[in-house]
Amino acid sequence: MERDLDVATRTRTIEWLKTEVLDQTSRLFRAIWEGSTSRVVDGLAGLIASAYILGRRLGISYRDLDIAVADKLAKLKQEGHQLEDQYRDLSELSEHIRKR
The missing domain is CATH 1.10.287 (Helix Hairpins)
Known part of the structure; x- marks a missing residue:
């Protein structure tokens, strides 16, 4: 029960x-x-x-989620995502996550 x-x-x-x-x-x-x-x-x-x-x-886990977000950003960058091409948003977020 x-x-x-x-x-x-x-x-x-x-x-x-x-x-x-x-x-x-x-x-x-x-x-x-x-x-x-x-x-x-x-x-x-x-x-x-x-x-x-x-x-x-x-x-x-929080750590696994952080890793998954970083992996997702890397994949999107590799695919030539528009936000990366125009603003480098994915690179900046990747760097922010890496420094935490």
């Missing part, structure tokens, strides 16, 4: 975190619409934090 309760609690937590990701996305879009830089930063921070925590609850 205790194991079933643990599974149910974990499932509810994951479902709640999924709604948090959506809520943070909504807050971010609203802040962009309103043009509030501080609220945009807050929305982005909330979205990123929620994504990391959701990943952890799904069994993905």
